[in-house]
Amino acid sequence: MTARERFPLLNSFLEGWSIFKQSLLGRIGLALLILFALMAVCSYIPPWIDPMYNPMTGVDPDITCCTPPSLRHWLGTDFMGRDILSQLLAGARVAFMVGISAAVMSIVLGVAIGMTAGYMGRFIDTLLMRLADMIMVMPTLLVVLILAAIFGQLNIWTIVLIIALFRWPGVSRIIRGQTLSLKQRPFIEAAKVAGASHFRIIFQHIMPNVLPLAFLFMTFRVTAAIITEAALAFLGFGDPGTVSWGMMLQWVWKTGHMFKAPYWLLPPGMCISLITLSFYMLGRAMDEVLDPRLRKEDQTD
Amino acid sequence: MELRKYIGRRLVQVLIIFFVILTVLFLLFRLAPGDPVSRMVDPDMTPEDAQRLKVELGLDKPLGVQYLIYLKNFFTGHFGFSFHYGEPVVKIIWNRLPNTVLLFTTSIILSALVGVFLGKIASWHKGKKTDSILTIGALVTHTLFLPWLALILIWVFSYKFSWFPITGMVSEDVWLDPDSGFIAKSLDVMHHMVLPLFTLFLIHFGAYLLIMRSSMLETLKEDYILTARAKGLEEKVIRDRHAAPNAALPVVTSVGLSLAFSINGGALTETVFTWPGIGRELVFSVSQNDYPLAQASFLLIAAVVLVSNVVVDVLYAYLDPRIRY
Numbered sequence: 001m002t003a004r005e006r007f008p009l010l011n012s013f014l015e016g017w018s019i020f021k022q023s024l025l026g027r028i029g030l031a032l033l034i035l036f037a038l039m040a041v042c043s044y045i046p047p048w049i050d051p052m053y054n055p056m057t058g059v060d061p062d063i064t065c066c067t068p069p070s071l072r073h074w075l076g077t078d079f080m081g082r083d084i085l086s087q088l089l090a091g092a093r094v095a096f097m098v099g100i101s102a103a104v105m106s107i108v109l110g111v112a113i114g115m116t117a118g119y120m121g122r123f124i125d126t127l128l129m130r131l132a133d134m135i136m137v138m139p140t141l142l143v144v145l146i147l148a149a150i151f152g153q154l155n156i157w158t159i160v161l162i163i164a165l166f167r168w169p170g171v172s173r174i175i176r177g178q179t180l181s182l183k184q185r186p187f188i189e190a191a192k193v194a195g196a197s198h199f200r201i202i203f204q205h206i207m208p209n210v211l212p213l214a215f216l217f218m219t220f221r222v223t224a225a226i227i228t229e230a231a232l233a234f235l236g237f238g239d240p241g242t243v244s245w246g247m248m249l250q251w252v253w254k255t256g257h258m259f260k261a262p263y264w265l266l267p268p269g270m271c272i273s274l275i276t277l278s279f280y281m282l283g284r285a286m287d288e289v290l291d292p293r294l295r296k297e298d299q300t301d
Numbered sequence: 302m303e304l305r306k307y308i309g310r311r312l313v314q315v316l317i318i319f320f321v322i323l324t325v326l327f328l329l330f331r332l333a334p335g336d337p338v339s340r341m342v343d344p345d346m347t348p349e350d351a352q353r354l355k356v357e358l359g360l361d362k363p364l365g366v367q368y369l370i371y372l373k374n375f376f377t378g379h380f381g382f383s384f385h386y387g388e389p390v391v392k393i394i395w396n397r398l399p400n401t402v403l404l405f406t407t408s409i410i411l412s413a414l415v416g417v418f419l420g421k422i423a424s425w426h427k428g429k430k431t432d433s434i435l436t437i438g439a440l441v442t443h444t445l446f447l448p449w450l451a452l453i454l455i456w457v458f459s460y461k462f463s464w465f466p467i468t469g470m471v472s473e474d475v476w477l478d479p480d481s482g483f484i485a486k487s488l489d490v491m492h493h494m495v496l497p498l499f500t501l502f503l504i505h506f507g508a509y510l511l512i513m514r515s516s517m518l519e520t521l522k523e524d525y526i527l528t529a530r531a532k533g534l535e536e537k538v539i540r541d542r543h544a545a546p547n548a549a550l551p552v553v554t555s556v557g558l559s560l561a562f563s564i565n566g567g568a569l570t571e572t573v574f575t576w577p578g579i580g581r582e583l584v585f586s587v588s589q590n591d592y593p594l595a596q597a598s599f600l601l602i603a604a605v606v607l608v609s610n611v612v613v614d615v616l617y618a619y620l621d622p623r624i625r626y
Contacts, residue, residue, distance in 0.1 A: 025440075134318045137606050141565040142583060142599060146326070149587040149595040150333045227446065231569055234448045235584050249449060253573075258452050259460045269449025276444040 016289045026285025032278035036092050036271075043089035053083045055090040055243040066261050076263045079255045084248075088267050091245040095226050095275055098160055098244070102225035103218045105164035107171055111214045114175025115202050119183060129176070132169035140166045140228050148237045156239035159232060163225045171217045178210045212290055219283035223276045230272050245272045308615055315607045322603050326596065327371050331364060341381060341593060354381065375600075381593035385586070390597040394579065398601070400470060401578030404494060405567050408501035413556060415502070416509025417549050423510065424517035424548075425540055435510065443507030447566050451500045451573040458496060465496050468575040497574045504566055505559075512555050517548040550621050557613030560606055 020026050046053035052060050060073070063081035067073065075084040117128040144162050148154050154162075182188060183206075191201050232238050233246030236254070245268040252258050252265050341360060355361055357379065362370070374380070380390035416439075423435040459467040466472065475481050475489040520526065521544055529539045568580025575581065579598050586594035 130314075134321065137561055137610055138603070139561040139564040139568075139606065142568060142580075142602060145583060145587050146595060146599040147329070149590075149592055150330050223444070228565075230446060231448065231565065235569070235572060236588055249446075249452075253448075253452065259456055262456075265449075265452060265456070269446050269453070272446040272449065273444055276446070277441060280440060280444050 019289045020285055023285040023288055025281040026288075029278040029281030029285060032274055033282065036275050036278070037096070039089050039092035040096050043086070043093045046083065046086035046089065053086045055082065055087040056241075058082055058086070066257060066264060068261075068263055075267060076261070078248075078251060078264060079257060084264055084267065087243050087248055088245070088271060090243045091248060091268060091271060092275075094156075094242050094244040095230075095272075098156065098163075098229045099222035099226040099275075099279075102160045102163040102167070102229075103221035105161070106167040106221050106225075107214050107218050109164065110168035110171025110217070111175050111207070111210065113168060114172035115179050115206055115210065117172065118176040118179025119198070119202055119206065125176075128172070132172055135166055136169040138166060140224075141231050144228065144232055145235075145237065154237070154239065156229075156242050159229055159239065160225070163228050167221055167224055171214060171221070174213060174217065175210050178213060179206055182206055182209055216283060216286050216290055219279045219286065223279040226272065226279075227276060245269070304615070304618060307618070308611070311611045311614065315611060318607060319604060323372070323375060323600070324368075326600070327368055330592075330596075331367065380597040383586070383594040384591045385589050385594070390593050393582065393594065394597050394601055397577055397579045397582050400576060401567065401571070401580060404497055404501070404571070404576060404578060405563070407494075408498050408505065408567075409556060409563060411498070412502045412505035413509050413552060416506040417513045417545075417552055419506070420510040420513025420552075421517055421540065421545050421548070423514045424521070427518065432514075436514065439507030439510040441507075442503045443505075443511075445504060447500065447504050447569050448573050450503060451497075451570060454496050454500055455573070466493050469493060470577055493576075497570050497576055500570050500574075501563075501566060505563065508555065508559060509552050512552055513548060516551045517544060520544045520548040523547075550617065553613060553617050553620060557610050557617075560609055560613075564602060564606060 043055075047055070047058065050058075052058045060077060060081040060083070063077050065081070066079045067077050067081075069076045073083050073085065075088065077083055078087070113128055113132070117125045140163060143166055144154070144159060147162060188201060188205055191205050196204070229238070229244060230246030230249075233244050234250045234253070236250055238244060238247050238250070248268040249265070252261065252268075258265050341354075346354070357374075360367065378391050380394075382388065383390050383393055386393055419435055419439075423432045426432045455467055459465045470490060470493050471486075472489055472493075475485060481489075526539060526544055529543050534543075564580070567578070568584060570576065571578040571581035572584045579602060583595055583598035583602065586592075586598060
């Protein structure tokens with residue numbers, strides 16, 4: 001027996017990978033993401049070389065205003081003499097942290113609620129889906145804004161939590177649909193006859209079948225979370241203790257340097273746009289892996 | 302008749318949802334740490350005025366009574382006074398609403414029309430260079446970070462070339478001049494609107510393009526397209542008269558589904574361009590701790606979102622005779 005035969009999960013992963021590899025968008029997206037991941041890892045290096053490279057508190061003692069790129073500061077410095085490159089690297093770390101944790105939370109919520117609604121049906125289904133409808137139409141950014149108006153300054157984890165709480169309905173609807181069709185299959189019937197509890201059927205028999213779909217949605221949720229946090233930080237309601245790309249743009253904008261310091265304005269926005277694009281491309285390529293219909297369409301010509 | 306019943310049912314749903322939002326907002330605000338009085342009543346007011354407002358808003362009564370007063374005030378249009386402007390909140394909101402509606406609806410209609418048109422072209426040239434350029438272009442512009450795009454457009458077109466004003470909606474010299482007529486004023490507003498409109502357009506048309514493209518590809522596989530081909534109709538007629546109208550239907554749905562996303566974008570655009578709309582007012586009031594104004598702006602936006610969703614669904618039913626409620 002080869003390793004591939006012994007581990008069915010590995011096998012299906014490799015199969016998926018071979019399809020994924022053919023997609024140009026998927027390859028570009030993955031390459032960009034690896035680049036951003038490297039940036040996030042490298043963010044620990046500059047502050048370790050010299051404390052003046054600390055993205056938040058490190059100030060170059062010889063510099064009092066923003067300066068263009070130089071050998072000492074590869075991307076220049078901001079208005080306080082802080083190194084832009086180290087801020088950019090730290091921003092990559094924050095983006096991954098915010099994006100992935102919010103996405104995981106909203107997917108877990110969406111999958112659990114979608115499965116429950118689809119499997120239980122009747123009153124619970126109606127109740128949960130009406131709730132989903134209601135939350136789905138709410139603009140997340142403005143919801144976080146009004147919550148900031150009520151509760152004052154929000155820290156980064158509260159922001160992540162709110163984004164997750166408001167971004168599960170899309171996932172739960174898809175998962176509910178999938179669950180509804182799975183419920184009719186003989187193997188669920190068999191599990192019921194064998195005396196399995198609702199809880200066991202949902203998590204043991206239905207969940208493995210809907211997870212690939214949920215995984216696809218995660219890529220889209222990651223971008224939504226990153227954009228929301230960035231927009232919030234840009235408007236000045238971010239966590240003042242973190243250096244995110246949105247925060248950097250807020251500093252450029254609020255200090256009025258956007259016309260004077262292109263080397264400061266361009267990098268953070270480009271990073272937000274590119275990380276969004278790369279997750280988007282990855283999602284589209286994964287769509288093709290999971291949905292054979294799309295694949296066939298592309299192979300006909 | 303059936304459609305009318307459906308609209309009625311949906312409007313009742315909207316009312317219920319709105320009521321839930323009102324209640325949640327009330328509870329969150331009263332239960333949040335801190336003194337609600339200090340946040341509803343302007344610290345600069347005279348003690349007598351403050352006391353009167355406090356009674357009017359019911360802030361001296363128990364929670365249950367406060368809730369009833371809150372609902373009554375809401376339905377009679379008493380939202381309190383803005384701290385910053387010192388005017389009734391309702392008046393400010395009514396002033397800002399047309400500006401938002403103007404910018405927002407123009408941008409949605411423009412980007413949907415262009416998106417549908419380009420999506421049609423992309424699907425027609427599927428797999429060729431035109432298709433790749435359009436698809437990649439749509440993906441890239443759709444994922445641009447909106448405030449950054451806005452800043453760059455201002456930098457290039459307003460600062461470097463001075464083609465457009467940097468911010469605002471009107472030039473004072475045109476509007477204060479008694480000689481300038483309606484046309485001059487309209488042209489002035491349009492001149493201010495070009496860049497915000499272009500920003501929203503760039504962000505949105507890509508999504509519509511991609512949806513139109515894939516919907517068009519699905520439609521072209523339908524039997525009636527085959528029939529049309531068999532009849533010997535021209536390819537252009539098949540594309541524009543037979544396939545495109547049906548393929549455009551999912552775009553209508555997606556306008557409704559992406560409304561929340563578009564509204565976020567609208568608020569960001571208004572803020573960067575200081576366009577005097579509701580979205581900017583919400584952002585501004587939150588940063589000024591002007592809670593009465595923030596609350597009213599948020600509720601108005603929520604109401605608009607809910608009602609627009611119904612409008613989009615009804616429009617869909619109207620456009621697609623196969624859908625009957």
